[in-house]
Amino acid sequence: MKILLVNKYHYVKGGSETYHFGLAKLLEEHGNEVIYFAMQDEKNYDCAQAKYFSKNVDFNKSMSPFEKLTAGMHALYSFDAKKKIEQLIEAEKPDIVHINLVHRHITLSILNAIQKYNIPVVFTAHDLNCVCPTHTMLCGDKVCDRCVAEHSYKPALEQKCVKNSALQTYLAVIEAKNYERMKMYDKIDFYICPSDFYRKQFVKSGITKNPVVHWVNFLPVGTEYKLCSNAKDYFLFFGRLSVEKGLMSLVKAYHKGNFKNKLYLVGDGPLREELENYVKENNLTEKVIFTGFQSGDALKKYVEEAKCVILPSEWYENGPYSILEAIALGKPAIVSNNGGLPEIVDDGKTGFICEPNNPDSLCACLEKMNNLTEDEYLAMSKAALEKARENCDCEKYYEKLMNCYKDLIKAKGGKKI
Known part of the structure; x- marks a missing residue:
């Protein structure tokens, strides 16, 4: 054909x-x-x-x-x-x-x-x-x-x-x-x-x-569905740094929780300068890491080694590849209750769902992720992987x-x- x-x-x-x-x-x-x-x-x-x-x-x-x-x-x-x-x-x-x-x-x-x-x-x-x-x-x-x-x-x-x-x-x-x-x-x-x-x-x-x-x-053809054994203890957002992605809510939630985990923001976009200013003003420069745009193996490594992937969008997301690619690597996800995101993540099973435009709700989800036991985290990772394998x-x-x-x-x- x-x-x-x-x-x-x-x-x-x-x-x-x-x-x-x-x-x-x-x-x-x-x-x-x-x-x-x-x-x-x-x-x-x-x-x-x-x-x-x-x-x-x-x-x-x-x-x-x-x-x-x-x-x-x-x-x-x-x-x-x-x-x-x-x-x-x-x-x-x-x-x-x-x-x-x-x-x-x-x-x-x-x-x-x-x-x-x-x-x-x-x-x-x-x-x-x-x-x-x-x-x-x-x-x-x-x-x-x-x-x-x-x-x-x-x-x-x-x-x-x-x-x-x-x-x-x-x-x-x-x-x-x-x-x-x-x-x-x-x-x-x-x-x-x-x-x-x-x-x-x-x-x-x-x-x-x-x-x-x-x-x-x-x-894509050739996608390897696997659990990553080399996870490190950091939170990850990757994608366009723009207002509709809920990134100001994310850095505010991270600041509020006073987390020891680092937060990596992988990507670039029009909101970067405002985010960097907030990070500097609140003495978070050692904990919130801006990597700039990444792709290919470099991006995949960030995803593989993350504790979880976060997309707290404040618009109606459709079926974002950032979350699909992450769960295919067994990564739990934290997403907002907006558009198609809650269709991808099962709250409490493959990740957590927060309210959009709500740093307090997002902070609570980050805390829940950190409070998972090793067995609970492994079960969540396996459930995320299985959902990707079945649906994608x-x-x-x-x-x-x-x-x-x-x-x-x-x-x-x-x-x-």
């Missing part, structure tokens, strides 16, 4: 790309042919289909008023992406298209091109862009589900949810209303949500009449996905190329 994988970035930028490239490898391991469509970028991996990639759009760079207008129009509907993917389909003739991140850069304009050839479309939801103008269900630093609950984008406009900008929020709402008017989400045949929480948001929003399922993210196996995922692909192709009655 020939599968066209679509994602705006053709390099690893975050969890969605971990899934995207992991899926490509999984499909190829089973003898399928994978081709790609993405946005042009100097950071892209080499790719035979690169000549078809759509033009790069960087919404964060400084722009003239005309450039802002052009970028805004592109975010609503990219004629360039639609034209380029049509050329790719004509040349490669894929059997199915599997979409990941596309909003605002590639845009859903590509669905009109794909529909012309009667090719089925599968979509994996890595964020909430389909149902929320901000894609995070955050208004400022607070979670908000008003647009979904009220079936209206009026709350977004009232609250200026997108970067506290009336103009940017208005453009995001126009995008959402335009897709609604064109019934774009009904042009996607099958939706995969890595968390049941996300599935429920999609169903509640009513954006599509097509199937929306919950499948836990798989871990790539072969089980592949079987479900291929059955889905075949059923969709059969229902479409074949390509028109």
Whole structure:
């Protein structure tokens, strides 16, 4: 089978790309042919289909008023992406298209091109862009589900949810209303949500009449599920150092508990300076360790040697790889009761669950982790490992996905190329 994988970035930028490239490898391991469509970028991996990639759009760079207008129009509907993917389909003739991140850069304009050839479309939801103008269900630093609950984008406009900008929020709402008017989400045949929480948001929003399922993210081909015998006595967060990850709550909880264990913050991001200032002001520099960005074997070593992994997110996480990768190494996890996180961690069995935005609750979880006996800790590690093995196996995922692909192709009655 020939599968066209679509994602705006053709390099690893975050969890969605971990899934995207992991899926490509999984499909190829089973003898399928994978081709790609993405946005042009100097950071892209080499790719035979690169000549078809759509033009790069960087919404964060400084722009003239005309450039802002052009970028805004592109975010609503990219004629360039639609034209380029049509050329790719004509040349490669894929059997199915599997979409990941596309909003605002590639845009859903590509669905009109794909529909012309009667090719089925599968979509994996890595964020909430389909149902929320901000894609995070955050208004400022607070979670908000008003647009979904009220079936209206009026709350977004009232609250200026997108970067506290009336103009940017208005453009995001126009995008959402335009897709609604064109019934774009009904042009996607099958939706995969890595968390049941996300599935429920999609169903509640009513954006599509097509199937929306919950499948836990798989871990990559070659993942070694094992208990680590070389654990040290430190707490670990790894990922992007940003406000929605709950990191200020974490350092405040750590400070409150006066723990002897060190706390490692592995990663980089916009909150780093504020976190470092808090650590210095509270004389924690010898105990809270900033390592900067890490990857590969260096990152794996930090995870293997940690006592537990912490993700106290203050937004609606989906199915984060940081926790899945940790439990596959038998690491207990401490997470907040937000989004898909409590679906991954069983409170008291594979880790502990704290209340979001609550340093006291998080501090209590850290204390509970430290108070486990050796036997209790080992039992928790084994339970975490078993949950990963059961839920994240790539072969089980592949079987479900291929059955889905075949059923969709059969229902479409074949390509028109």
